[in-house]
Amino acid sequence: VVVDTHVKRISKLLGLTRATDPAKVEVDLMSRLPEETWIDFSHRLILHGRAVCKARRPRCGECLMEDICPSANKV
Secondary structure (H helix, E strand, C coil), X not given: CCCCHHHHHHHHHCCCCCCCCHHHHHHHHHHHCCHHHHHHHHHHHHHHHHHCCCCCXXXXXXXXXXXXXXXXXXX
């Protein structure tokens, strides 16, 4: 799993990890996801972070994960 700023932030918002250290985030995600999905998952979260779930102004109303995101409309 590639952990950049988007992957780290969105993984925390979705409740997939509590870690702030990228190496620990990676371990948490690797334990939850099938190995064959690791790269695709990272790429999708990076794109999602750039387009929808932005650090300063997340667009929760446009997010396809709004219904399952514990942080929706709270950030």
